[in-house]
Amino acid sequence: MNAEIQELSPVLVELKVEIPWDRVKTSLDQSFDQVSKRARVKGFRPGKVPPHLVRQLYAKQVRGEVAAQLVEQSFFEAVQQHQLAVVAEPHVQTDEVKDGEPLKFTARVEVRPKIEKVNTKDLEAKHHAHPVTDEQVNQEVEELRMKHSEVSVPDPMRPAKGNDELTIDYTVKVDGVDKPEMAATDRVVDLGSGALIPAFEEGLTGASPGDTKTIEVTFEDDHQSEDLRGKKAEFAVTVKSLRERILPELDDEFAKDVGDYATLLELRMKIREGLQKVADQHSDAALRESLIDSLIEKNPIEVPPSLVMQEERRAVYEYAAYMGMTGQLEQLSEALHGTMHARAERKVKAALLLAAVAREQKIEITDADVDARLLKMSEQTGKHIAKIKAEYAGERRAIVENNVLEEKLMDYLKSVAKLREVSAEEAHAHEHDHGDHSHDHG
Template sequence: MKATWEKIEKNLGVLEVEVEAERVAAALDKAFQKVVKKVNVPGFRKGKVPRVIFESRFGVESLYQDAIDILLPEVYTEAVDQTDIFPVDRPEVDVEQFAKGQPFKFKAKVTVKPEVKLGDYKGIEVPAADTEVSEEELNEELNRMQERHAELVVIDEEAAQNGDTVVIDFDGSVDGVPFEGGKAERYSLELGSNTFIPGFEEQVVGLATGDFKDVTVTFPETYHAEELASKEAVFKVKVHEIKRKQLPELDDEFAKDVSEFDTLDEYKEDLKKQLQSRKETDNKAERERVVVDQAGENAEVEIPEAMVQGEVNNMVRDFDVRLRAQGMNLDMFLGFSGQTVEDLQEQMKGDAEKRVRNNLVLEQIAKVEKIEVSQEEVEQELEDMAKAYGRSPEEIRNILASNGSLGSLNDDVMIRKTVQFLVDNAKEVPAEKAGKSEEAKPAKKSTKKAAKAEPKADAEEAAVEDKQGEE
């Protein structure tokens, strides 16, 4: 087989392939074996028609498409390996010649992984570690714990406020006609939670126990029930009860209730250690985010749209996996939020583009710096995943293999090692100055929303979570 590659523009090129006539003949044989099982010819049992009779009756050309379908995938893969290119999208194939006794010739227009021109990636400024826990931070955490363990107490003589939970009846209608899902009795609603249609909760604030009110709202244009979208609705509301959070006292009894400690002082000391550990984790994550983002911004790379869309699809799939782990799914989420899949994809596009860019840059840095991954490191990754998911390493290996994600383990370990390389070669500065190396080029301006910097989505983690959800 002969294969040549010619770049025609940016990340697009033409792969020209010629396959020997002998392989064409073998593909025609396989195509005949497939087709003959479905052919009825008088005087012959199904599947037993001789090749010469078949070709005289139907023509050898009737086998061409099946033969191409058999041969093309394998020779395309061989041609990609032979020319050492990295396709990132389905090729546009143009068959130039396919006939019995002749070579198979085709051209494929292929979008390939882009070239990356690295900028500065050493000496990037990162925030100095700050793991001290202030008294104010400790008190804020104690207040959050108070809120978490607060009791709801019935309020009889005061009006409802934001943060209160009201127990209500409501009965909604549009143009005087009730609609499905618009009625409930003794429904508990936390005011300010924004779980109801915009404008509803605000109109309940100020009502007292026993009050009645007609609440008028307008459904959003993107509401999931199309027959209600943009419609004005009136809800007849009755308040049965108002409940308000009552915070527990911060004393030794509180410490005993929420922890393993007997005194508030002991609990505060442990809480301080937890906050310190959290700050260390956050600081590490922030350093990684800064070096990856800055190295990405300093590099030059033109990203094919196909790579961005592919990452968007991965992100939607991972989002669905995580929703199902919480007892939901993507369809339910879209119904509740009034969005479409296209809306969700558009929201994810900025993050997807940044992920693709950063990962391309990290891969190039790993190549330049000769960062490699040992088999021992891959095995350790399997061990760590096994502990995280309560499985054996062999189970994790089998799950990843069945989902086609096993090969990405090596890539993910390499990406993490590369990120650590950037952190190790960074320059520590006060937090407000972090984010740029001394000679770094100015960050490119963008009209897109700022995206969270995340090295590539962990396909193997999503695969394991997906399996966990199925079980």
């Protein structure tokens, strides 16, 4: 077999293959022999049809089957011969099988790009620490107070104020047009919870049961409903009932009531510890994305379109499943194509470059690494280690392996990159550029 290769791009090659006639003839003879054993031709017993008649009657079928079989075999032989990392099905054009001539075919196929050397010495990344503030701790404490509060009807009745719970009915007009689908009956709202549009909450403050008020609001430009963004609305509200929320005193007894804490100070320390853990995880995730951005910037590579398409489809499906919209995949795919395509391309580039870094730096994972991670998961979740190992046995063990490998890769990139501390504003702007933070390594 002769297989010539032409690189059309870093991710697309063309193979021109010739299969010698003697190999083609051998396959044809074997196939015709098999057909003759089961051929049924009027006037002849099964298996007794003359060979020349079998070849005449079944020529097109056998030649087509033999050509397909030989092309498939020879394609994979050519791939192995040229050590190609194929990532998609080939596009094949095959010549007709002609007696005495080699069988020729051409195959175009996408391949992983060859990454000879990854530039890691020029990496730069942004890092922002997120120290927890007293204000954040106070907010968490207040939310705990709200959860452990009691509600009752004030006596005597008074106008509504912060922390009150109101039951209301309302109808809505948007730009002067009635919106019955937005109307509500017996809706319970909490003043001071931060869940209401500020103008709406301001309009309810000072109202009493039995009052009817007209409250005008302007929806924000980034409102979750695209149809309402920037629109003016008029709410006709009737206040039906008011209950005041009685918050518990903020003392050591409160700390004991909400958990196993001896003092209020101990509760606050535990809250701060939990918030800091989340903040550190957030900072680490942002740093990982900044490292990936720099890795991609310093190592421009072309990626196979098929891998990007696969990743985009996966991302759209996951989003659809999350939103409960799997029945609208086609519409979602069209609507999200621009955003999802860019993210998919970035993710594929990251995966290819990280895999190359792992090979170059001989970054590997061992069974001991995986077992240590499983033990850590057991300690974090409180599940017995045997149960954790059972959950991540077989193919699911690869999930843990990938996580451990990514952590090792990120540790390496952090060690060689120039890290620059940035402001909270700059870090926040950078985080909004990325939606999906996971990476695969192949």
